[in-house]
Amino acid sequence: MKFIDEEELLIKLKIIIMNRNIFYVILVLVIFTSSCKKDYDTDYQKLGADIVPAAVFTSLDDALKLDIKSFGTEEPIVVTHLGGSLKNGTPLAATQFTVDLGAVALDAEGLGTISIPEAKLGPNAIGNSFNLKFTIKNGGMETYRFLTVKVADPLTIGDSYKIVAGAKKAATVIEDATTYNVDYTFAPKNSTVSSVTVERKVGKNATYSVVAGTFNAAGKVSFKGNDFVKYDTIYYRFTATAAHTLVREKTIVVRVNSYTNLATVTMKPEPDTLSRFYDFQERVLIPDSLEVVKGDSVDIKYLRTDIMGNYNLGFDAPNNAVFIKVTGTPNQIAKVFTEADKVRIPTTDFTSAVKTIDNVQVGDVFLYRTNRNTSDPTFGVFRITEVLKPDADPTKSSFTFDLKN
Numbered sequence: 001m002k003f004i005d006e007e008e009l010l011i012k013l014k015i016i017i018m019n020r021n022i023f024y025v026i027l028v029l030v031i032f033t034s035s036c037k038k039d040y041d042t043d044y045q046k047l048g049a050d051i052v053p054a055a056v057f058t059s060l061d062d063a064l065k066l067d068i069k070s071f072g073t074e075e076p077i078v079v080t081h082l083g084g085s086l087k088n089g090t091p092l093a094a095t096q097f098t099v100d101l102g103a104v105a106l107d108a109e110g111l112g113t114i115s116i117p118e119a120k121l122g123p124n125a126i127g128n129s130f131n132l133k134f135t136i137k138n139g140g141m142e143t144y145r146f147l148t149v150k151v152a153d154p155l156t157i158g159d160s161y162k163i164v165a166g167a168k169k170a171a172t173v174i175e176d177a178t179t180y181n182v183d184y185t186f187a188p189k190n191s192t193v194s195s196v197t198v199e200r201k202v203g204k205n206a207t208y209s210v211v212a213g214t215f216n217a218a219g220k221v222s223f224k225g226n227d228f229v230k231y232d233t234i235y236y237r238f239t240a241t242a243a244h245t246l247v248r249e250k251t252i253v254v255r256v257n258s259y260t261n262l263a264t265v266t267m268k269p270e271p272d273t274l275s276r277f278y279d280f281q282e283r284v285l286i287p288d289s290l291e292v293v294k295g296d297s298v299d300i301k302y303l304r305t306d307i308m309g310n311y312n313l314g315f316d317a318p319n320n321a322v323f324i325k326v327t328g329t330p331n332q333i334a335k336v337f338t339e340a341d342k343v344r345i346p347t348t349d350f351t352s353a354v355k356t357i358d359n360v361q362v363g364d365v366f367l368y369r370t371n372r373n374t375s376d377p378t379f380g381v382f383r384i385t386e387v388l389k390p391d392a393d394p395t396k397s398s399f400t401f402d403l404k405n
Contacts (some may be wrong), residue, residue: 055147058154059126060167060188062243064116070136071110076103078135079114084148087127094148097122097130115190124244127155155238157250159182171250173255175343176225184238184251185218191243192218199237208237230341259340259380259404266386266400267302267315275398276302280321280370280405281378296320299370304394305358312359313399315329321370322353326381330363337365338381340404345386346379360384360399 023393055168057064068077079101084092099119104112118124124238127150173180186193196215199208211221221236228234232254239247263283268275279284280299296319303314317323326336357366364384371377386400 011213012032018347054400055149056152056189057121057149058123058152058188059124060154060186060193060240060242060246061124061190063117063190064118064121064149065190066104066114066116068104068106068112068114068134069110070106070112073110073136073138074106076105078103079110079116080133080135081120081133082146083129084128084131086120086123087125092122092128092130098130099131119147126151150191154186154188154242155246155248156185156187157238157248166201172253172255173225174255175228175230178225179222180225180252181220181222182236182252183220186238186240186242186246187217188242193240193242195241197239198241201235201237202232204233204235205303206235209325211236225254225257226343228254229341230254230339242342256339257342259345261403261405263403265382265387265401265403266398267300268398269302269304271394271395277318278381280368280403281372283403283405296372299368302399303356303358304397306394310391311389311394311397313389313397314358314360315358316356316358317370319370320372323357323359323369324348324350324353324367326365326367333363333365334383336367337381337402337404340381345349345378345381348379360387362387378405 051112055064055066066079070077081095081099081101082132083097086092102114104114106112106249111250111378120127121130125262129148129150132149134147136143136145144324178305186196193216196214196219197215198211198213198221200211201208215221217240223234234252234254236250236252237247239245261283264276265278265285266275267278267285270276273287276288277291277294277298278284278300279286279297280293282297286294286298297322298318300315301318305312317338326333327335330346345367346369348367350367351354354368362384365381366383367379367381369379380403382401382403384401386398388398390396
């Protein structure tokens with residue numbers, strides 16, 4: 001048997017004791033740190049969840065109602081106003097609010113309610129905010145909860161048609177027979193809407209008139225696009241009364257009801273037998289071999305007119321189509337094609353319309369009307385975008401147009 005001398009034994013005992021002490025110190029530190037963090041988080045989160053839920057205060061309310069809930073205390077919770085700011089960031093003046101907002105007594109279930117009048121909170125314009133402090137005493141300790149209440153907008157206005165030009169621009173509708181709805185909701189939190197009035201005018205300088213009907217706190221205003229004409233600006237004014245009165249405008253611009261079908265067509269002479277005839281309604285080129293078969297579906301035909309060693313390009317209508325050349329300034333002419341007005345082109349007087357245009361130029365714009373047998377006529381607009389006239393070989397000439405119908 002091997003014996004350990006006394007000195008060596010003492011050294012090993014000291015090492016064991018030191019290691020054990022270090023272990024306990026580390027263990028105590030871990031427990032202490034975890035305990036402190038847990039206590040802090042628990043208190044703060046408990047107050048956040050149990051003291052005051054999310055608060056809503058709108059510009060139609062005259063009081064802020066808070067439902068308070070707390071466990072483990074029988075003492076009232078003290079509410080203090082710490083100030084706030086206007087929408088533009090300017091701090092509230094001391095004369096605009098009351099510091100001591102009172103105390104909330106809790107019932108046996110730890111529930112309590114406080115109603116803070118607007119006069120104590122401060123101006124209730126949309127965007128203003130108020131900072132509140134809640135003090136709860138429990139076993140000689142004080143804990144706090146801080147809450148910022150922002151004055152909310154009680155009105156939402158939606159466009160059910162979803163034609164919106166942008167957040168800061170007017171909504172737009174089309175001049176057509178569609179019924180459009182402007183949906184609205186007045187939703188104060190702690191007051192009741194007693195009346196809603198809706199007014200309308202057309203044009204900024206016009207006078208508002210009351211829209212007939214009964215309007216509740218939530219509802220809609222309906223109208224048809226063709227109740228108005230293109231470029232009209234419609235103003236709706238909503239007025240709601242609760243603890244206060246809120247007035248809000250909604251602006252809607254009437255857009256042009258345009259032809260949306262678009263085609264680009266290039267017409268060529270013989271010997272190209274695939275590009276001399278065109279059907280407006282079907283938006284297709286008709287081969288020479290089908291000209292007779294297609295009958296009155298042939299709306300437009302390539303035309304070349306020889307003039308003293310030169311030639312012009314144009315078109316004529318073998319069947320029912322007729323044409324009107326648009327006149328005016330270059331901008332006015334271009335606008336007719338850009339708008340492709342589905343409402344006004346069909347109402348154009350085609351009495352003086354022609355069946356042949358023998359000389360087209362880039363930028364020319366034409367309205368047309370055509371039909372099939374006894375069917376109702378159809379309409380459209382096209383613009384010449386290219387004219388190619390090689391001097392040496394007219395058979396390689398062509399013209400191109402963009403069509404909207």
